[in-house]
Amino acid sequence: MSKRFTVMVIPENGEKAHRIKVRRGTVGFVLTTCLVFLGILSFFVYSYFNFQIDAEELRRLRLANAEQRHGLQQLATDVELMREELAGLAESEARVLQLADFDIEPKAVPIAMGGIPEQDSDLAIDELQKQISQLQVAIELRRKSQEDVRSLLSDRVSVSRATPNGWPTKGWITSYFGMRQAPIGHGRRFHEGIDIAANTGTPIFATADGVVARVEFSRSYGKTVIIDHGYGYRTLYAHNSKNLAKRGMRIKRGDKIAEVGNTGVSTGPHVHYEVQLNGVPINPRKSL
Ligand SMILES: [Zn+2]
CATH class of the missing domain: 2.70.70.10 (Glucose Permease (Domain IIA))
Incomplete structure (x- = not known):
């Protein structure tokens, strides 16, 4: 095979054709350069799109994370409200006992402080789960305590109904x-x-x-x-x-x-x- 090529350039308007002689090595060089250039270009294009996808994914994750944080905060608030509600119930129970002149203390409810760790969602979930199980224990205690109060009151009512009171006749x-x-x-x-x-x-x-x-x-x-x-x-x-x-x-x-x-x-x-x-x-x- 020859070491040179001849490239003919023939203009369409009938002008004289150009004849360019090119060495085989030059063709190889140009082709290699083009290939390398194409390779680099594709790499950049690929990276760019990849980066776009990553950025989108990141945005999505951030949003999901923010929603999750918000949900956790909401849950923490609910847990706090429940705790307050329970404390309120304990107080009204104590008042009932006081009004009824019962010399007993209502069962105490362990009231832990609320709040969840700010950044770590896993920690926050663990903490919330802990608080919720404490609340379950507290609710169970409250229920038992209220049963005691109810039975005390109903005993009191039975005794009162069974205690003779008033006139048996008008006279x-x-x-x-x-x-x-x-x-x-x-x-x-x-x-x-x-x-x-x-x-x-x-x-x-x-x-x-x-x-x-x-x-x-x-x-x-x-x-x-x-x-x-x-x-x-x-x-x-x-x-x-x-x-x-x-x-x-x-x-x-x-x-x-x-x-x-x-x-x-x-x-x-x-x-x-x-x-x-x-x-x-x-x-x-x-x-x-
Ligand atoms: Zn008599």
Whole structure:
């Protein structure tokens, strides 16, 4: 093969053709230079586009990160609000206990300080998870404590409902609780209740919730109703003209259980009303 080339340049307007003689080495040099130049150019073009893609990716990641931070901050705020809410609940529980005169402390709730590490999302998530599990423990404690308070209050309500209170009938007291001259016969006797005079047929009401323990007739007390209220309390209503309650009946305070009468040893229509605590008559006047 020849060491030289001839390149013909033929203009289209009919002018004389140019003839250029080129050495083979020169062609190789030019081609190599072109290839190297193309290579460098492609590298730059490739790098440029790559850089663009990286920049886009970076922007996207930054945005996602910012959103995540924002979400975490929001979560931290929610956790903080929950903590405050719980503290508020504990306070109102303490007030309820105070109002109800209970001499107990509500169960304390561990209140850790809030806040999350500023930069590291993983740390922030760990911290939030820790705070959330603390809150779960606190909520469980609060729930138990409220159950205790509820049961204390409901005991208190039951005791209050079972404690004789108020007048068993509309009338006036003719005989008080304590030592007195026996109304019939001689000598002084201990009067174990109070006598409330009223017209025959006047309704007699239970003075507390309970269960009818006895409905009976006795020589001295005549027609009598005895109610067991639990907590050691019993009430007795005697000399009735009519007993309405039946043995074993559940009774609410204010239920009509009998009517005023003059049965048994009695000098006129009245209710002999007696309150017993653990089997011992106590003065009913204190609860009228
Ligand atoms: Zn009496």
